[in-house]
Amino acid sequence: MTSPDAGQAAAQRRRLLRTAAVGAVLVTGTALLAACGDDDGGGAGDTQLVIREVRTSYSWVGLAGRRSYSYSIVCGQDGGRCQATVECVGMHFRGPGEPSTSQTTVPPQLVEALDSILAGAEPATGPSETIEHTDDYPKYDITLATDTGDLTVSSTSNTSGNVPWNLQRDGRRYVNDGTAFPAALTALNDAVLPEGCLN
Incomplete structure (x- = not known):
């Protein structure tokens, strides 16, 4: 017992x-x-990129007509200066529909700031768009060429900062509704685009 x-x-x-x-x-x-x-792949990866080239295409349609611009920026391999080539076409820029091409030097830190698209990017199943009002239809298509491959960033939203922004990287989709990327893009546009390009 x-x-x-x-x-x-x-x-x-x-x-x-x-x-x-x-x-x-x-x-x-x-x-x-x-x-x-995580099963969904988590965020969009490392939040620091070495951006070698930026290719941006923008178009807008609204009550004032149509306008567009595009530019490419190529940066030196040693982190030196970046050179931008810009083309603008707009209702009020050098006459209706007349393109104007210019070149300018861009501070590298303005290009580097575009890596903010990764911070806060969340996995998505498809593109996101927010339309707040009519007669104002922008479209951004941006390619960031990096040492580890290309990223594509796009937006067709007419909100403040054009959020949300859509991102594709390594075959996966993400969405970013933060303010850091549009602020970085605005600073870059201010340095790259000639006066009158957006008017």
């Missing part, structure tokens, strides 16, 4: 074994999550 003390000791051992087993499962699960990541 088993004594009360022996029975208590056996019960205590069983409790300890169960606790150890649960702990092992939790540790294993945590390790697997760390190794594999």
Whole structure:
């Protein structure tokens, strides 16, 4: 016959074994999550890019007519200066429909700031768009050529900052509704686009 003390000791051992087993499962699960990541792929990856080239195309249609611009920026391999080539076509820029081409030098930090598209980008199944009013239809298509491949950024929203912005990287889609990227793009446009290009 088993004594009360022996029975208590056996019960205590069983409790300890169960606790150890649960702990092992939790540790294993945590390790697997760390190794594999979330099922949806998480965010858009590293938030710092080495951007070698920017290709931007913008068009707008509204009550005032149509206007557009495009530019390409190529940066030196050593992080030196970036050279932009710009073409503008607009109702009020050098006459209706007349393109104007110009070149300018761009500070590299303005280009580097475009990597803010990655911060806060969330996985998406398709493009997002927000239309707040009529007779104002912008369209942005931007390619960022980096050391690790191209990223494409786009927006057809007519909100402040044209948010949300759509991002494609490595075959995956993301959406970013933060303010950092549109602020960086505005600063770059101010440096690149000649006066009157947007008017």
